[in-house]
Amino acid sequence: MSPRVLFVSKPIVPPYHDGTKCLVRDVATHLTRVSPVVMSAPNVEPLAPGVEMVAAYRGAGSFAPALSDNLRAATWLAARSRAAVWHFVFAPNARSSGAGRMLKRLRRVPVLQTVASPPREFRAIESLLFGDVVVAQSHWTRERILEAAEEEGTAPPRVEVIPPPVPELESRPLAARRKLRQTLDIPAKAPIFVYPGDLEVSGGAEAVARAVEPLCAQIPDAVVVFAYRPKTPKAHDVARDLKARLSPKQVRVESELADVLVLIEEARAVLFPVDDLWGKVDLPIVLLESMSLGVPVLALDQGPLRDLAGVVKLRDADGLAGAAVNVHQDAAFRAGVIEEQRAGIEARHRAPVVARAYEDLYLELAQ
CATH class of the missing domain: 3.40.50.2000 (Glycogen Phosphorylase B;)
Structure with missing residues (x-):
């Protein structure tokens, strides 16, 4: 059986207007060697056959999910996830990264962390990054992360560069x-x-x-x-x-x-x-x-x-x-x-x- 990978993100529901949702959708629907699990809301249609949707959120939420929605998602992650790997996709901030670090330690699940959008400042970089592997979506972001770690005297994280995806598009009528x-x-x-x-x-x-x-x-x-x-x-x-x-x-x-x-x-x-x-x-x-x-x-x-x-x-x-x-x-x-x-x-x-x-x-x- 192929390993299950859980995407930890804002609720993946239509419309797909922002980069985080698009990344999760486009990666999850093109995986062939693992089984994707996506955090969504009740009564949302599956992204594609083979993509499991779990109602970890109450609803679609806004551009930035409310604290209550994030707590609900964290509770689901701590108690119900059975995935072999967690893939966090969000703009890193101290609060969310701290919660992710705690859940990782609690469940002992390997974590891949994608920097969905770069932080305003690359300070206290250890407080922002907790993945076993960190993915930057540009070489510029990777360089800023490694420079920050060097300036702060901390061990540099493993940072890979994978650019954002774009699906095939049909010409508009x-x-x-x-x-x-x-x-x-x-x-x-x-x-x-x-x-x-x-x-x-x-x-x-x-x-x-x-x-x-x-x-x-x-x-x-x-x-x-x-x-x-x-x-x-x-x-x-x-x-x-x-x-x-x-x-x-x-x-x-x-x-x-x-x-x-x-x-x-x-x-x-x-x-x-x-x-x-x-x-x-x-x-x-x-x-x-x-x-x-x-x-x-x-x-x-x-x-x-x-x-x-x-x-x-x-x-x-x-x-x-x-x-x-x-x-x-x-x-x-x-x-x-x-x-x-x-x-x-x-x-x-x-x-x-x-x-x-x-x-x-x-x-x-x-x-």
């Missing part, structure tokens, strides 16, 4: 793309450039705002769309400010699109001059999806984003407008970017590839 243009009042032939990021955490939105004028000076009919999901109430304040000071002809600011990939696939490029990925997966899933769909991605050449293969890398945000114009106007360059991005996705990010890398670690820990 042309009718849906045309309808979206009508909904956003974007002319049928207007080139679209999309910023699919936060408005209130990083400097990405402001960098794109600065690029609107020089971009539209060279591509007069271009439309830049800020497509965001609010993480805090401040997001809507920033959205109102962007609408007030940017041309309504050149800019749209949209929250919670039903399917952002309809917009992405209609775009000439994805603009992502983000300098702070706190609260996000190292390599945001929307960027991997864009690459998979054949849409050029423009990103800063710094931090975790350096691991993105084939994208247009920017030394700084000041080069954003020029790079966007180039990828729009130079057909050969654009085709090369698309080809390299897709090759990078196939080699490193397809769900079966990522699942195999995790599965090797599960089997090692289960021995």
